Amino acid sequence: MAAPFDQHVTFLYAEDPEASWRFYEEVLGLPLAQDQGSCRIYAVAxxxxxxxxxxxxxxxxxxxxxxxxxxxxxxxxxxxxxGWHARLRAKGIEVASAPAYSAAYRVTSFFFRDPAGYTLEIQRFERPDWPAPGG
Structure with missing residues (x-):
């Protein structure tokens, strides 16, 4: 069965959006898909x-x-x-801990925060039942 939606956008809100925009563009390297003035939308995948x-x-x-x-x-x-953990630390991003494996969820991940205080995670699924990218 195909997914019920064509696309997905998660919107985050920041009191200082300029700092967040720099973070998503310069630190994470996300390409800008659309600048709406008070809101910028970035491609994630x-x-x-x-x-x-x-x-x-x-x-x-x-x-x-x-x-x-x-x-x-x-x-x-x-x-x-x-690699992402090392890249973020090299850019001066505070990362609470090294990547760790969670047996409960069968993922390897770490957490950090963006300039607006949102919790971000970079994760790898360690389970064969997770859909591969593009599939």
Missing amino acids: PGGRAFVGVCRARGPRAADNPRLEGGAVVTFVHQDVE
């Missing part, structure tokens, strides 16, 4: 199917804990988790 939008917030964040209702963790899937 090839094929024009997954995007992250970073927009000017209309008010302060309600809570810092991403695992509370209304919170979010944005996960980027890549086979070279360790």
Whole structure:
């Protein structure tokens, strides 16, 4: 069965969007798909199917804990988790810990924050039942 939607966009809101825009463009290297003025949308994966939008917030964040209702963790899937960890540290990004394997979820990942305080994760699935990119 095909996925029920054609594309996906996750929108994040920042009180200082310029700092976040620099982070997503210069640190993560995401290509700009569309600049809407107060919101920029970046391509996350090839094929024009997954995007992250970073927009000017209309008010302060309600809570810092991403695992509370209304919170979010944005996960980027890549086979070279360790390489991404080294790349981010080399750019001066604070990363709480080294990549680690989770037996409960069968993934290897690490977490960090963007300039607006969102929790980001870079993850590799260590399970054969996860769909391969492009398939």
